[in-house]
Amino acid sequence: MNIVRSILSLIFLSAPLLFAEDKPGTTRIAKWKDNKACAFILMFDDSSSTHVKHVFPELQKRNLTGTFYINPGSGHYGANRQFWEKTLPGAGFELGNHTMTHKGGDSKAEVEKEITDCNEVVHHLTPNAPWPRLVTFAKPGGLKKGKWPLTAEEQAALLAENHLIQRPSFSGRGAQVAFKTGDQMLAHVDKAVKNHSMECIIFHGVEGDWISTPLSEFIILLDGLTERDEQVWVTHHMAAYKYSKARDNAKVKILTSSPNQITLEVNSNLDPELYDQKLTLVTQVPATWKTVGVQQAGETSEFPVHKGTVLYEARPGNALITLSGK
Numbered sequence: 001m002n003i004v005r006s007i008l009s010l011i012f013l014s015a016p017l018l019f020a021e022d023k024p025g026t027t028r029i030a031k032w033k034d035n036k037a038c039a040f041i042l043m044f045d046d047s048s049s050t051h052v053k054h055v056f057p058e059l060q061k062r063n064l065t066g067t068f069y070i071n072p073g074s075g076h077y078g079a080n081r082q083f084w085e086k087t088l089p090g091a092g093f094e095l096g097n098h099t100m101t102h103k104g105g106d107s108k109a110e111v112e113k114e115i116t117d118c119n120e121v122v123h124h125l126t127p128n129a130p131w132p133r134l135v136t137f138a139k140p141g142g143l144k145k146g147k148w149p150l151t152a153e154e155q156a157a158l159l160a161e162n163h164l165i166q167r168p169s170f171s172g173r174g175a176q177v178a179f180k181t182g183d184q185m186l187a188h189v190d191k192a193v194k195n196h197s198m199e200c201i202i203f204h205g206v207e208g209d210w211i212s213t214p215l216s217e218f219i220i221l222l223d224g225l226t227e228r229d230e231q232v233w234v235t236h237h238m239a240a241y242k243y244s245k246a247r248d249n250a251k252v253k254i255l256t257s258s259p260n261q262i263t264l265e266v267n268s269n270l271d272p273e274l275y276d277q278k279l280t281l282v283t284q285v286p287a288t289w290k291t292v293g294v295q296q297a298g299e300t301s302e303f304p305v306h307k308g309t310v311l312y313e314a315r316p317g318n319a320l321i322t323l324s325g326k
């Protein structure tokens, strides 16, 4: 009798937990876009000519993307001005601020001008994108002594004023410094998959220029990324950064749940103008639903139901989201 009672109480105690998990409307924010395991960014520094010659065509061929940290006042940039100003900005790649000349300055004001002038160029090259917006920033390496006369606090204030976000450090991420071969670079990708993290590799030259990665090794990395497409979100630094901030900040609130319709909101206290990256949501739906119409801010899109859930994108911080089942 005691055993029966124990079993019964176990069933009753665990029942609410089971029902809570299965409840239609239960929504989680995916760790990364499209529920992928990690975010990965290919970064290219210094407006090198081999980016024009090798990197850009190889990425385009595979429908991959990357972030280019430009120095618009440098000779390398000037040598391929047409590419940096006409070809690249419209082709779906990210432009990062690597300062105007890569040479730093003798005073705080000169360094500030190096940074703000480069930001102006980034803005000018992408006239249709919102401004101000978050721009990824990489401090130039190998500066001569005294050429970056800023304290850590002054630099942080300057970056914040210009909506600049510091990228992850070069240490442990430099091609030909931390990794020599394509397989070593792919091991870095697989670590990000395992850790569900955001990671990157920072390149200089590819098959030429300086700190050069052989093209054959670069291609091993790109083909490996293509093979891992279902797990790896190859994206821009600001897309991944905004996603992670919004994901960690947003809260999903279920407003109503009926057999035909679920309404919810995604609230976030981040500035929606700056944090405009959509989040991927996964919502539990009633067992009878086969497809779901997701309506947000006047737009409706249709999504299939997979294992009792629907996966879709939503902008945090504003409109009501309505899911209608069919």
Ligand SMILES: [Zn+2]
Pocket (backbone or CB within 6 Å): 045, 046, 098, 102, 140, 141
């Ligand atoms: Zn550099």
